[in-house]
Amino acid sequence: MSQDNVTALDIARRLPGVFRRLPSIARGLYYYAVPNEHSELTLGTLIERNAEKFGNRPAVLFEDRSITWSEFNGWANRIAHFLQGQGLTKGDAIAVFLENRPELLAVVAGAAKLGVACAMLNTSQKGKVLKHSINLVKPKMVVVGEELLESFDNIKTDLNTSHATPFLFLADINTTNAFGDAPGGYVNMAEEVSAFRSDNPMLSNPPRMGDTAIYLFTSGTTGLPKAAPGSHRKFVMAYGGFGLMSLAMEPEDVLYCPLPLYHGTALLVCWGSVLAGGSAMALRRKFSARAFWDDVRRYHATTFGYVGELCRYLLNQPASDQDRNHSLTKMIGNGLRPSIWQEFKERFGIETVAELYASSEGNIGFSNFFNMDNTVGFSTAPYKLVKFHEGTRDPIRNKKGFLEEVAKGEPGLLIGEITRKWSFEGYTQKDATEQSILRNAFKNGDAWFNTGDVLKEIGCRHLQFVDRMGDTFRWKGENVSTNEVENIIDGSGMVEEAIVYGVSIPKTNGKAGMVTLVPHNDPREFDVNKLLAYLQANLPPYAIPVFVRVTHAIEKTGTFKYRKVDIQKAGYSLGHEFEEVFARLPGKDGYRRLTPGMVADIDAGRMNF
Incomplete structure (x- = not known):
C-alpha cells in the first residue's frame, strides 16, 4: 500500500x-x-x-x-x-x-x-x-x-x-x-x-x-x-x-x-x-x-x-x-x-x-532527500497545488480571476513560480512556451509554469504523484484516477503490467474505464472474472473498468512510457491479433467476451450503459 x-x-x-x-x-x-x-x-x-x-x-x-x-x-x-x-x-x-x-x-x-x-x-x-x-x-x-x-x-x-x-x-x-x-x-x-x-x-x-x-x-x-x-x-x-x-x-x-x-x-x-x-x-x-x-x-x-x-x-x-x-x-x-x-x-x-x-x-x-517511501520528496522551489478542471491542463479561476490552492492532502495541479532563480526555459517555439505559462495567477504580473501534473501533499512538504493531467476521467458522475486503479490492479497478483484509461461510448456521458493488461501466465488462460471479484472488493463500482483487453505485450516508448494515446484510440475494438476484449454489459453478471455483434450494438448506442 x-x-x-x-x-x-x-x-x-x-x-x-x-x-x-x-x-x-x-x-x-x-x-x-x-x-x-x-x-x-x-x-x-x-x-x-x-x-x-x-x-x-x-x-x-x-x-x-x-x-x-x-x-x-x-x-x-x-x-x-x-x-x-x-x-x-x-x-x-x-x-x-x-x-x-x-x-x-x-x-x-x-x-x-x-x-x-x-x-x-x-x-x-x-x-x-x-x-x-x-x-x-x-x-x-x-x-x-x-x-x-x-x-x-x-x-x-x-x-x-x-x-x-x-x-x-x-x-x-x-x-x-x-x-x-x-x-x-x-x-x-x-x-x-x-x-x-x-x-x-x-x-x-x-x-x-x-x-x-x-x-x-x-x-x-x-x-x-x-x-x-x-x-x-x-x-x-x-x-x-x-x-x-x-x-x-x-x-x-x-x-x-x-x-x-x-x-x-x-x-x-x-x-x-x-x-x-x-x-x-x-x-x-x-x-x-x-x-x-x-x-x-x-x-x-x-x-x-x-x-x-x-x-x-x-x-x-x-x-x-x-x-x-x-x-x-x-x-x-x-x-x-x-x-x-x-x-x-x-x-x-x-x-x-x-x-x-x-x-x-x-x-x-x-x-526524495530523506529517502522516504512512495514520495517524490520535497522542493525548495516556490510552488503551489491548485484546483483544476478534470481531464484538462487548465486551472480553475475564481470570480476575481485568480487561482486557488487545494486543501492540504487534496490532489492539485502542480505549478512552479517563474522567478530569476527559478527560470522557465520553455521550448524553441514561442507559442508552445507561452501556452505553458499561467500569468496573473495569484496577483497581477506574476507568472507560473503549468506542469500539467496532479500531485498531493502527504506531510512535511513531501508530495506524492497522483496523475498526469488527462489521466483522470469522469464516469457515472465520479472522477476516476487511472493511477489509483492501476495500483489496485497491480496488487491483485494476477498481472505483469496494466494501463488504465477512459474510452468513449456512444450515447453516454463521460468516459468508461478500460484496462489493457498482460497476465502473469498464458493470456488464453486468464480468469477475468477472478480479477473482477478482486476489483469489486477493492474499488468503488464506478471505478471498476467496464472493458478489459487481455494481451501478451503493451507497446512502450524508448523511455519505458506507455503509448497511451494509441491504446485509447483502439478503444474496445476487436481484430487485434493475440488479444481478447471483455466487457461488463448492462444487466449481465461478470465480464463477457466481446463479439463483433456486441461491438456493433455498443457503437450504435443500443446498450444502455
Whole structure:
C-alpha cells in the first residue's frame, strides 16, 4: 500500500543517515543554489575539474572499454577544437543521433566546452517526426551513428542546414582508435577529430551557466515533438541536488545507466550525479531485464538510473538466489509505482530510492532527500497545488480571476513560480512556451509554469504523484484516477503490467474505464472474472473498468512510457491479433467476451450503459 503521510517523526528517524551525508549535503546546497547565470561553472568546467582531481579513475564504462576522466576530457577537447575548426561558435547547435555509447557523451562534452548546444534526438524516431525534430533547432551539423544511418538517410535531403559539410559520421566500433569508413556525403568525424590537440580550449567568450547546453524533446504523444532547451545550470543543479545531496556520490561509485541518453533522467540526472562524485557511468545501449544484474555485477555498480516501468520488468523476472548478489545500494529516477516500491527494495536489497519529480522543460524539481517511501520528496522551489478542471491542463479561476490552492492532502495541479532563480526555459517555439505559462495567477504580473501534473501533499512538504493531467476521467458522475486503479490492479497478483484509461461510448456521458493488461501466465488462460471479484472488493463500482483487453505485450516508448494515446484510440475494438476484449454489459453478471455483434450494438448506442 502507498504511504499516506510523512510525519516529523518519520523524518527524525532518517536524520542519522542525513548527518552522515552532511559534508556532501553542504557542497550540494552550494551548487544547487548557484543563482548567477553568468558564472563560468558549466558542464565543460565540471568535466575539466574531474580530469584534474580524478584523472586516472574511470569516467565511462561500456562493454569492454574503460575511459578515464583524463582520457575523456582530452577526447572532448579534441572534439571541441574540431567543431571550432568547422566554424562553430557559442550559440550554435548541432544534432546528435547516436545510440547509448561513449561517443555520445564525448560529443556533448566537447560541444559544451564551446557553448554549442546538442539536440538529443530520440533514436526511435523516423520519417517526418525525425525531420521535424531536427528542423526545430536548425542545427549547423548533425552527428549520425552508423547504427542509425538508414533512418537518417531517408530524411537528410529534407533538412535545413547551413554548413558546407553538415553530416558527421561516427562508425559503430568498439574502440576510439579505429575510424571505420564514412559513406558518401558524410565526414568521418572520428578520423578528423583525431588530428586535433587535446588541451582545454581557451576562449575569449566562454560559455556561461545560463547558456543552452542541450535540447531535449518531448515525446510528442499528442502531436509532433517540441524541443526544450536545457542550460548548463540544469547540469549544475543535478550535480548538487541529486549527485551530492540525494546520493552522496563518491569516486568509487559506479552508476549503471541503461536509460536512453536522449532522455533527461539519463543525461541530466544520472550523468550529473556521476559528475558530482567523480564517479563512473556504465552504459548499456538498450535496457535488458535479463542482462541487468549480470551488467551490475560486471561493472560493480553501486547505483542505477530508472524510469517508467523498468523496475517492474526486473520484478517480473523469476526470483533467484542471485537477486541480492550485487553491489547496488542506491537508485535514482522517477516513476517507481507505490504498489511495487517496498517489494522492489526488499527483494533486491536496495537501501536508497532517490525518487524525483522533474521535466525536461520545467523550472521545478522534487527530490526524495530523506529517502522516504512512495514520495517524490520535497522542493525548495516556490510552488503551489491548485484546483483544476478534470481531464484538462487548465486551472480553475475564481470570480476575481485568480487561482486557488487545494486543501492540504487534496490532489492539485502542480505549478512552479517563474522567478530569476527559478527560470522557465520553455521550448524553441514561442507559442508552445507561452501556452505553458499561467500569468496573473495569484496577483497581477506574476507568472507560473503549468506542469500539467496532479500531485498531493502527504506531510512535511513531501508530495506524492497522483496523475498526469488527462489521466483522470469522469464516469457515472465520479472522477476516476487511472493511477489509483492501476495500483489496485497491480496488487491483485494476477498481472505483469496494466494501463488504465477512459474510452468513449456512444450515447453516454463521460468516459468508461478500460484496462489493457498482460497476465502473469498464458493470456488464453486468464480468469477475468477472478480479477473482477478482486476489483469489486477493492474499488468503488464506478471505478471498476467496464472493458478489459487481455494481451501478451503493451507497446512502450524508448523511455519505458506507455503509448497511451494509441491504446485509447483502439478503444474496445476487436481484430487485434493475440488479444481478447471483455466487457461488463448492462444487466449481465461478470465480464463477457466481446463479439463483433456486441461491438456493433455498443457503437450504435443500443446498450444502455
